[in-house]
């Protein structure tokens with residue numbers, strides 16, 4: 001996938017020259033004008049067409065972005081051209097944490113983010129992001145398709161969001177530029193980037209590493225400039241972000257399968273007709289198997305490409321990782337509501 005580094009970075013390159021407040025302000029106005037343009041067309045009469053605006057931090061052909069694009073095309077066809085989606089990839093509309101707020105307040109119609117960016121505001125998501133709660137992609141899919149997935153999706157409604165779909169994100173593993181890692185003790189002292197999530201911060205502390213929360217778009221240059229020694233993510237992200245060019249050691253820790261959420265603004269959803277709402281929900285459900293087929297292919301291709309590029313992949317002592325992570329899980333499970341949901345997720349193992 002040539003040219004991806006630039007694609008991935010361009011939404012954030014601007015940020016180095018702007019303060020965070022200026023950056024967020026510009027995202028808000030881009031999102032609002034993108035959304036407003038779509039909705040304004042509706043007022044013109046016969047040629048009415050609503051174009052919903054969607055955001056994703058990944059590059060244009062990443063499986064999540066491709067799934068949203070597929071949804072947009074399907075919705076446009078099945079609504080007779082009245083409703084469509086325009087997706088802005090590569091973080092052009094902002095960081096995940098920012099787009100969640102923009103969507104809640106109705107400045108953005110749809111955002112696709114990882115559970116790791118949701119776990120503070122939506123604690124039910126923790127049940128699928130906690131370390132070692134999920135054993136495999138098959139397990140994740142069963143949990144997402146079952147009662148636990150349905151309950152987590154409903155929990156988004158409490159704070160202004162509609163959970164349209166939950167997508168795969170593969171196994172997150174550690175990688176770094178310093179040394180091979182087989183055991184959590186080998187992470188000790190390394191500065192490891194984590195997403196903005198307490199779960200991940202606590203987990204890295206439990207492993208003796210120095211967790212460094214950064215937004216996704218900042219990771220590649222932080223690795224390059226040695227601000228961090230490593231990070232953790234799935235094969236597809238490791239490859240498409242080109243982080244593998246800098247971090248040459250990958251350890252198969254599989255510590256989290258924290259899934260992806262496709263979320264719509266409740267306000268914007270409520271402003272649609274009931275037929276349109278129904279269509280969006282149905283097509284979102286149909287986008288899940290579509291995304292999964294793209295995911296399986298892309299994950300395998302990404303791993304092969306990374307290995308071919310010479311990244312050293314090592315198996316790890318999984319029991320040692322699970323033992324070191326256990327106190328973090330126990331601390332979260334003191335919350336009885338979360339513990340019940342966690343048991344539901346484990347029952348799908």
Ligand code: GTR
Nearest residue numbers: 113114169195216233234237
């Ligand atoms: C990826 C996920 C992104 C983003 C990223 C991160 O796996 O698909 O949405 O959350 O991880 O670590 O920031």
